[in-house]
Each structure stands twice: as structure tokens, then as C-alpha cells.
Amino acid sequence: MQMQILDWIFRPNLKTDDARVTARDRMKSMLTHDRLELPAGRLESLEEELTAVVSRYFDLDKDTTHFDLQQYERRASLIANFRLIRSKC
Amino acid sequence: MSGRVIVVTSGKGGVGKTTASANIGVALASTGASVALVDMDIGLRNLDILMGLENRVVYNLVDVVEERCKLRQALVKDKKLGNLSLLPAAQTRDKSAVTAEQMKKLCDELKAMYDFVLVDSPAGIEQGFQNACAGAEEAIVITTPEMSAVRDADRIIGLLEARKDEIKEYRLVLNRYRPNMVANNDMMSVDDVLEILSVKLLGVVPEDEEIIISTNKGEPIAGTENVRAGLAYRNIARRIRGEDVAIMDLTPQSQTWLNKIVSFFSPPVRV
Numbered sequence: 001m002q003m004q005i006l007d008w009i010f011r012p013n014l015k016t017d018d019a020r021v022t023a024r025d026r027m028k029s030m031l032t033h034d035r036l037e038l039p040a041g042r043l044e045s046l047e048e049e050l051t052a053v054v055s056r057y058f059d060l061d062k063d064t065t066h067f068d069l070q071q072y073e074r075r076a077s078l079i080a081n082f083r084l085i086r087s088k089c
Numbered sequence: 090m091s092g093r094v095i096v097v098t099s100g101k102g103g104v105g106k107t108t109a110s111a112n113i114g115v116a117l118a119s120t121g122a123s124v125a126l127v128d129m130d131i132g133l134r135n136l137d138i139l140m141g142l143e144n145r146v147v148y149n150l151v152d153v154v155e156e157r158c159k160l161r162q163a164l165v166k167d168k169k170l171g172n173l174s175l176l177p178a179a180q181t182r183d184k185s186a187v188t189a190e191q192m193k194k195l196c197d198e199l200k201a202m203y204d205f206v207l208v209d210s211p212a213g214i215e216q217g218f219q220n221a222c223a224g225a226e227e228a229i230v231i232t233t234p235e236m237s238a239v240r241d242a243d244r245i246i247g248l249l250e251a252r253k254d255e256i257k258e259y260r261l262v263l264n265r266y267r268p269n270m271v272a273n274n275d276m277m278s279v280d281d282v283l284e285i286l287s288v289k290l291l292g293v294v295p296e297d298e299e300i301i302i303s304t305n306k307g308e309p310i311a312g313t314e315n316v317r318a319g320l321a322y323r324n325i326a327r328r329i330r331g332e333d334v335a336i337m338d339l340t341p342q343s344q345t346w347l348n349k350i351v352s353f354f355s356p357p358v359r360v
């Protein structure tokens with residue numbers, strides 16, 4: 001909070017949607033797809049299928065399902081986080 | 090003697106490979122090492138112009154490979170530094186004029202004669218790039234902080250990783266860095282680019298008009314004192330030689346009291 005006030009006073013140019021952060025975030029996602037040769041939409045269809053499979057076993061809190069690719073030293077990891085409510089049988 | 094063969098490469102064109110080759114060559118030679126600069130951009134010869142040696146070129150790399158002359162006859166000595174020589178590219182041939190095997194043999198001959206063999210490669214990821222890498226054990230990847238250049242650098246890094254058996258080490262030079270734009274959050278910072286590419290940093294070269302002036306004069310800026318870009322290249326040369334040289338502070342100069350306070354709160358930019 002304190003930093004935000006200081007930013008607001010001293011760094012009026014600092015925006016959270018600035019070109020630098022946008023470029024960095026676009027680059028990260030672009031290179032993740034480049035390195036895996038992953039076509040657009042492919043990850044989304046995997047998410048759909050996986051969710052369907054897990055749903056057969058558990059009631060899921062679909063709103064908090066988290067599905068993401070993360071880079072570590074030029075290698076991607078698939079992070080899938082399903083919030084479970086209860087077993088289905 | 091067995092010298093080090095280092096290829097200078099980028100993926101995207103026009104990001105500063107030839108400028109870096111000339112300047113790192115001059116800077117390495119200034120530290121006392123013997124250096125051969127090899128222009129592998131066959132058909133688009135440039136390195137001789139940057140070195141101011143275009144009027145002294147008699148034979149070229151293709152003449153050597155096709156045995157129309159001896160290697161020593163084709164090497165052009167620098168005007169100032171006696172321990173720096175250039176092997177020019179052919180201007181009227183194309184990338185297919187030299188094979189990877191021929192290039193490897195040529196580099197083996199050169200590294201027996203020089204401490205450092207710096208190979209300037211053509212833009213792109215095709216055969217011209219592969220041939221330029223053929224004799225190298227190390228690579229310098231050049232990029233600017235722009236998205237398209239960084240993406241192409243990532244492709245090159247992927248290809249260098251695939252040649253792990255030959256290319257033992259590669260490091261990044263971030264060229265045309267604009268600290269003022271970074272301070273305004275208008276452009277990716279050094280740390281952003283390093284994080285995105287997960288690569289080791291060899292140096293940062295600021296955007297500098299002096300580079301264009303020195304190119305016009307045919308005298309690489311690394312030979313001039315008191316110019317930031319020149320110092321950046323000299324630091325790179327020292328790091329290549331294994332010295333631990335701190336990345337220089339590139340924080341924009343503050344003019345007004347407000348700027349001073351602003352820079353007090355913003356993190357320093359490094360070179």
C-alpha cells in the first residue's frame with residue numbers, strides 16, 4: 001500500500017497495463033507455445049477432457065479449477081489444480 | 090595453440106551481429122589476444138566495411154575453400170591492431186558456396202593460428218546459420234529487447250541446445266538497450282529478457298548514435314574511450330576472457346529534482 005502511494009506520487013508513468021509488462025507476458029506465453037510447438041486451442045481442449053475425466057470421480061468446484069503452463073529453465077510444466085468437493089461413489 | 094571459435098548469431102536480421110563481431114574483435118585484440126574475424130555472411134559482405142578494410146580485400150573465404158589462394162593470403166590485417174585479421178566473405182556467391190565440413194576444416198586451421206576466431210553469421214535459421222556454427226564451440230546470441238527479435242533469439246537458442254555436443258556454451262548480448270524507455274516501463278528490461286529466455290548474460294549494449302558514426306568512419310567504437318557503447322563492448326571482451334566484470338550502471342541521467350526523486354525509488358538499470 002505504502003509503495004503504491006509512493007508510486008502514485010513519484011512514478012506517475014507507472015501503469016500496471018504498461019507496454020513493458022504486456023510485452024513480457026505476451027512473450028512468455030508465445031515462447032511456451034513455440035517451444036512445445038503447441039497450436040492455439042490445444043491446451044483448452046486438454047483442459048476440457050481432463051476436467052471431464054476428473055468429474056467422473058469427483059464433484060468439482062469448477063470456478064476454482066486452475067490450468068496453466070509454467071516455464072522453468074526453458075522446460076514447460078503443466079499445472080492442473082482441481083478443487084474437489086466430494087467423491088462420486 | 091588452440092584458440093576459441095565463437096559464432097555470433099541472432100535469428101532475426103539487423104539486430105547488430107556484424108557490429109558486435111567487429112567491436113568484440115577489436116576489443117579482444119586490444120587486450121593483447123590474437124583474433125581472426127570471419128565473415129560468413131556470404132553474398133552480403135559487411136564486416137570489411139565496418140572494419141574500414143573494404144579497399145584491402147583481395148581474396149575471400151570462398152577462394153580459400155576452393156583453393157584459389159592460401160589462407161594467409163586471404164586474411165586482411167587490421168589498420169591499427171597487428172594481432173587482428175579479417176577473413177572476408179565472397180560478395181558474388183551465395184550461402185551454398187561453402188559446406189559445413191569445409192567451414193569446420195577452416196576453423197580448425199584458424200584456431201591453430203589465433204587465440205580467438207569470431208564468426209559473423211547471416212540472419213536466419215537455415216543452412217547459412219548451420220554452416221556458420223560448424224566449427225564453433227561457443228556462441229554469442231544477439232538480440233534487441235523487441236518481441237520479434239527475442240522470439241527469434243529463442244529459436245536460435247533451441248537450435249544451439251540441439252547442437253550441445255559441439256556448442257559448449259552460449260551467452261546473450263542485449264543490444265540497442267534504451268534505459269529511458271525501460272525506466273518508463275515502455276520496453277522490456279534486461280531482467281525481463283533474461284527471465285523469458287532463461288539464458289546467461291554476456292553484456293548489454295546501449296542504443297548509441299556513436300555506433301553509426303563509427304561505422305561510417307570504418308573504425309569500430311570499441312577502439313574509442315569515453316563512449317558508453319565502446320565500454321560495453323570492451324567489458325564483453327573482458328568477460329569472454331574470463332574476467333569478472335560487473336554489468337555497468339545504465340540508469341538514465343536525472344535532470345530535474347523530480348526525476349532525481351523518481352530514480353531514487355526506481356531500481357537501477359544495469360549494462
Ligand SMILES: Nc1ncnc2c1ncn2[C@@H]1O[C@H](COP(=O)(O)OP(=O)(O)OP(=O)(O)O)[C@@H](O)[C@H]1O
Pocket residue numbers: 099101102103104105106107108109130135210211212264265266294295296297298300301304318
Ligand atoms: N547499439 C546500437 N546503437 C545504434 N545503432 C546500432 C546499434 N547496434 C547496431 N546498430 C545499427 O543497426 C544496424 C544493423 O546492424 P548490423 O549490420 O550489425 O546488424 P546484423 O545483425 O549484422 O544485420 P544482418 O542480419 O543484416 O547481417 C546498423 O545500421 C548498425 O549501425
Ligand SMILES: [Mg+2]
Pocket residue numbers: 106107108130135209210
Ligand atoms: Mg550482418
